[in-house]
Amino acid sequence: MKFGGTSVADLERIRNVACHVEREVKAGNKIAVIVSAMAGQTDRLVGWTREASALHDAREYDAVVASGEQVTAGLLAIVLQGMGIAARSWQGWQIPIKTDDVHGAARIMSVESNEIAERMDDGQVAVVAGFQGIGPDNRIATLGRGGSDTSAVALAAALAARCDIYTDVDGVYTTDPRIVTKARKLEKISYEEMLEMASLGAKVLQTRSVELAMINRVPLQVRSSFEAPDDPNQNMPDGTGPGTLVCDEEEIVEQEVVSGIAYSRNEAKVTLTKVTDKPGVAARIFGPLAAGEINVDMIVQNVSADGRTTDMTFTVGENELERALKVIEGARDDISFEELKGSTDVVKVSVIGIGMRSHAGVAAKMFQVLADKGINIQAITTSEIKVSILIDAAYTELALRSLHTAYGLDAD
Amino acid sequence: MKFGGTSVADLERIRNVACHVEREVKAGNKIAVIVSAMAGQTDRLVGWTREASALHDAREYDAVVASGEQVTAGLLAIVLQGMGIAARSWQGWQIPIKTDDVHGAARIMSVESNEIAERMDDGQVAVVAGFQGIGPDNRIATLGRGGSDTSAVALAAALAARCDIYTDVDGVYTTDPRIVTKARKLEKISYEEMLEMASLGAKVLQTRSVELAMINRVPLQVRSSFEAPDDPNQNMPDGTGPGTLVCDEEEIVEQEVVSGIAYSRNEAKVTLTKVTDKPGVAARIFGPLAAGEINVDMIVQNVSADGRTTDMTFTVGENELERALKVIEGARDDISFEELKGSTDVVKVSVIGIGMRSHAGVAAKMFQVLADKGINIQAITTSEIKVSILIDAAYTELALRSLHTAYGLDAD
Numbered sequence: 001m002k003f004g005g006t007s008v009a010d011l012e013r014i015r016n017v018a019c020h021v022e023r024e025v026k027a028g029n030k031i032a033v034i035v036s037a038m039a040g041q042t043d044r045l046v047g048w049t050r051e052a053s054a055l056h057d058a059r060e061y062d063a064v065v066a067s068g069e070q071v072t073a074g075l076l077a078i079v080l081q082g083m084g085i086a087a088r089s090w091q092g093w094q095i096p097i098k099t100d101d102v103h104g105a106a107r108i109m110s111v112e113s114n115e116i117a118e119r120m121d122d123g124q125v126a127v128v129a130g131f132q133g134i135g136p137d138n139r140i141a142t143l144g145r146g147g148s149d150t151s152a153v154a155l156a157a158a159l160a161a162r163c164d165i166y167t168d169v170d171g172v173y174t175t176d177p178r179i180v181t182k183a184r185k186l187e188k189i190s191y192e193e194m195l196e197m198a199s200l201g202a203k204v205l206q207t208r209s210v211e212l213a214m215i216n217r218v219p220l221q222v223r224s225s226f227e228a229p230d231d232p233n234q235n236m237p238d239g240t241g242p243g244t245l246v247c248d249e250e251e252i253v254e255q256e257v258v259s260g261i262a263y264s265r266n267e268a269k270v271t272l273t274k275v276t277d278k279p280g281v282a283a284r285i286f287g288p289l290a291a292g293e294i295n296v297d298m299i300v301q302n303v304s305a306d307g308r309t310t311d312m313t314f315t316v317g318e319n320e321l322e323r324a325l326k327v328i329e330g331a332r333d334d335i336s337f338e339e340l341k342g343s344t345d346v347v348k349v350s351v352i353g354i355g356m357r358s359h360a361g362v363a364a365k366m367f368q369v370l371a372d373k374g375i376n377i378q379a380i381t382t383s384e385i386k387v388s389i390l391i392d393a394a395y396t397e398l399a400l401r402s403l404h405t406a407y408g409l410d411a412d
Numbered sequence: 413m414k415f416g417g418t419s420v421a422d423l424e425r426i427r428n429v430a431c432h433v434e435r436e437v438k439a440g441n442k443i444a445v446i447v448s449a450m451a452g453q454t455d456r457l458v459g460w461t462r463e464a465s466a467l468h469d470a471r472e473y474d475a476v477v478a479s480g481e482q483v484t485a486g487l488l489a490i491v492l493q494g495m496g497i498a499a500r501s502w503q504g505w506q507i508p509i510k511t512d513d514v515h516g517a518a519r520i521m522s523v524e525s526n527e528i529a530e531r532m533d534d535g536q537v538a539v540v541a542g543f544q545g546i547g548p549d550n551r552i553a554t555l556g557r558g559g560s561d562t563s564a565v566a567l568a569a570a571l572a573a574r575c576d577i578y579t580d581v582d583g584v585y586t587t588d589p590r591i592v593t594k595a596r597k598l599e600k601i602s603y604e605e606m607l608e609m610a611s612l613g614a615k616v617l618q619t620r621s622v623e624l625a626m627i628n629r630v631p632l633q634v635r636s637s638f639e640a641p642d643d644p645n646q647n648m649p650d651g652t653g654p655g656t657l658v659c660d661e662e663e664i665v666e667q668e669v670v671s672g673i674a675y676s677r678n679e680a681k682v683t684l685t686k687v688t689d690k691p692g693v694a695a696r697i698f699g700p701l702a703a704g705e706i707n708v709d710m711i712v713q714n715v716s717a718d719g720r721t722t723d724m725t726f727t728v729g730e731n732e733l734e735r736a737l738k739v740i741e742g743a744r745d746d747i748s749f750e751e752l753k754g755s756t757d758v759v760k761v762s763v764i765g766i767g768m769r770s771h772a773g774v775a776a777k778m779f780q781v782l783a784d785k786g787i788n789i790q791a792i793t794t795s796e797i798k799v800s801i802l803i804d805a806a807y808t809e810l811a812l813r814s815l816h817t818a819y820g821l822d823a824d
Contacts, residue, residue, distance in 0.1 A: 053494030
């Protein structure tokens, strides 16, 4: 069971978490609970490290920031004990969860779960500080923001357990229910689809945690921490809860062609006009961007009208737009173009579904639906299980609703 | 170098601490800095553990509360690095500082200082989280309130180093300068005198840290963290600073008869009138108190006037008065007395000096001075190097000033 920062924001919410744990213990399950820092604490600690020095040592940053999860784990253990449930807290270095030495964004190398498994077999709930492990230098290493999801999946993999991610939504939806009221909660979704959803804008799960679950075949259950902990519907007869199960595609009997529609507003578009169209021009544009560690997502090169110049459009993360423009401007002489334009007035909408592999026409339908609504497509990328398009941000809601209906995803 | 909570209360003060460290590094010293939690943090963390459950597990309490020092150590390391000084933080379990398993009030069993000493030899400042170590159960153990002083002394002992305790006063005074304006800062004081001063009410150092320094012959320097860090007077040619050096009595050339006068307002007086005076009465009174773990300090038994009853007075800690009264009342039938009275309107004043061993008349002078001022003595205890008396709290200032003058302690 993993609970994020808003689910453990204060003692009252920590008590609510303890009730969820109690329910699972009473159902006869052996439980490890992975917790984040109380909401706001991590920001406070990060703020102090920044105040201490602009150029802070990542190892010291880790020592300071990891204390947030340490506190929550201790407090939850105390609350559980107060309810008569055997429990103890575990910090990353105590288990140990071993990481590489990339402090601040470490990767888990191994989880030595013998001792914790033994205690769980004895009926003791293990309360684990998320987001952290211990590096080869014997110092605390954090996994980067959202790392508690990854901690939970890694521990579940080591324990051959199911991993329930409790969050502020009650599952994975076909699309954002705040925009599309007919959005439907998915009972199951495949790892690959979830991975695309996560990386294309859905904020339910961290991309790395889904990857890790997929590699280790950890059943991942997304469910709400704000539902009544003692609701009998929380435990389904088949062992799944009321949320969404992320699992192998083989376990999904009725696979739809399209499972969900994601969108991301954090995109920016860069256009270069009248680029001299000669061999190697793409390398001269994207080489410097790669050297500057700026990720380029979609790329569109217009057909050359006059045979000598062309327009080139690509997208980068919104927060990297300024840097991207500087890099291109710095390489102006080498590239040779007329005008350089940047815009953040765009949104990327993605249609995702494993069914695309065996069904043709998914992309064609998407283009048709948008054309019917008069929405201009500015860029396209596709992969085996998704089609993404870039459109004017003003059409976000219209596009999502139209596509949701067109692919038969609307709730009754 | 050890800095307490008020000395590291915010980033500005942590920067001031870093300047003290810089001065010592520039003077060619190898430095370990022991830090407490930022003022207020420990109370906040303790508050949360209480809110979590009235009956909290001391091991979980330790995991939560020790995070405060962990944060300060990381922040100070970052600040030092920002000033171009090589530094890293160490938590108790990383050194490791090994303790017994009495969580919440653990005793240090050993300090394995090989690795930290090696790093210090390489010129790296060691920033150590105070107040904590690791128990035989591989879990964080805290040393109890004020434990950072003890951490500092234990580490200094392991490193064969001098221990400088930076505090909000600039040394040890002959008595409280807030009451006696003519109080004088002592250049040196013996371990034994300091131990009496600490346990009799002076709040400069923690009793256990002085004991540990005495046993290991660690030179202990008490100095101010609020003086200008770059004052050249901070480094004396003989290696001592401008504060007070706590050391072996052999190192004190001109030993005065009386070194200091301490006082404690945290005393309470209990009086039983007309106690039936028969053999074993003291056992019947103090047995139940001992069983209730109530420490009794001074005891006065009046001479029996009628040969059958006597009055009995004793003192306990102010915060244990209520419990003491209950215990005595509960044993009323067994003890047999008329009236039971409790009062917190008393103060204990103690005259301390190693010179008493070879000088008679110190106690007699004390009684004479107080008699001259019309101050009634309610109880007396003595040891080899101190005389303590209990008086009406209203006379505290008068008693302190009169005794300070009488023993020749006044500054010019």
